[in-house]
Amino acid sequence: MLDVLSLDELEPMARARLPRMAFDYIAGGAEDEWTLQENRAAFQRLQLIPRVLIDVTERDLATTVLGARISLPVLVAPMAFHSLTHTDGELATARAAAAAGTIMIASTASNYSMEEIAASCTASRWFQLYIYRDRELTRSLVERAATAGYEALCVTVDAPLIGRRPRDARNQFSLPAGITMGNFKEAARADLPETERESGLAAYVASQWDAGVTWKDVEWLRSISGLPVVLKGILSTEDARLAVEHGAAGIVVSNHGGRQLDTAPASITVLPHIVEAVQGRIEILLDGGIRRGTDVLKALALGARACLLGRPVLWGLALEGEEGARAVLDILRVELDSAMALAGCRRIEEVTSALILKT
Secondary structure (H helix, E strand, O other): OOOOOOHHHHHHHHHHHOOHHHHHHHHOOOOOOHHHHHHHHHHHHOOEOOOOOOOOOOOEOOEEEOOEEEOOOEEEOOOOOHHHOOOOHHHHHHHHHHHHOOOEEEOOOOOOOHHHHHHHOOOOEEEEEOOEOOHHHHHHHHHHHHHOOOOOEEEEOOOOOOOOOHHHHHHOOOOOOOOOOOOOOOHHHHOOOOOOOOOHHHHHHHHHEOOOOOHHHHHHHHHHHOOOEEEEEEOOHHHHHHHHHOOOOEEEEOOHHHOOOOOOOOHHHHHHHHHHHHOOOOEEEEEOOOOOHHHHHHHHHOOOOEEEEOHHHHHHHHHHHHHHHHHHHHHHHHHHHHHHHHHOOOEHHHOOHHHEOOO
């Protein structure tokens, strides 16, 4: 198991273990990486006001997301290319999430197929979808996810193209030999093109993903999948209202981990405004910058149903495989449990906006 006391310790350890191209791909953000840094800074500006003289002898971190019960309000965010960090890739991550009693969101761009991931994961699981220009291919991905037992479709809506990521362009990012995108058999979609002075992923996305996706496509996905649709990448209150109008079951307030539009606000900054706009009509999740149990507590206090955790899971995977990924979730669980007790909360339902210092 990982011998660390906080998730922030993991990144430098993983950096020493991974090839530069792989590390930079995971760690990096768009352009000046302002949004990447702001995701953490915004959490640190929020202050907690604890309540005292409450019996917190027993505490329960469990909650539900879209009706599925999870042991803590933290899901594993959809991330591509887990095999860059460990040979077992998404299979190890899926097992870690199941062991932790939570949901893994498997990426369209996973290195193992969605069917292989499902076979490794006995717990609830979601499938993250990028919409391809080839709509029959997109339909096939959705139908395969439903057949493989995925319980929700998490559609990434903030990536009509890939944000400008200098680290990946400098490294001419591509997948190492032997690693492909497991959901595709055709070479044109299973591999990234070789490029000069450009990320192979950026070139792939420009040629394959549909930059013309609109709200009508949300309705189309609902009609073909039978699965609840969660829209990931919402930062605008107007888009949150439109998500409700177009039948989304939930949204993820997210700036894509600071990897898309640089100088976009931190997810936690806009969360209260989106909660107010939605008025409880759909479930709201949040990702971006979660590194402490107190971060999770703050997100819940501001109205998130649960949080998505990204990069630290991959750092744990790089260091100790499945056990490392599981340890990352356990560290966050212990921190959240402590934070809830010290704040005077026994159950997730008791976490309210009264915990946040108003400025």
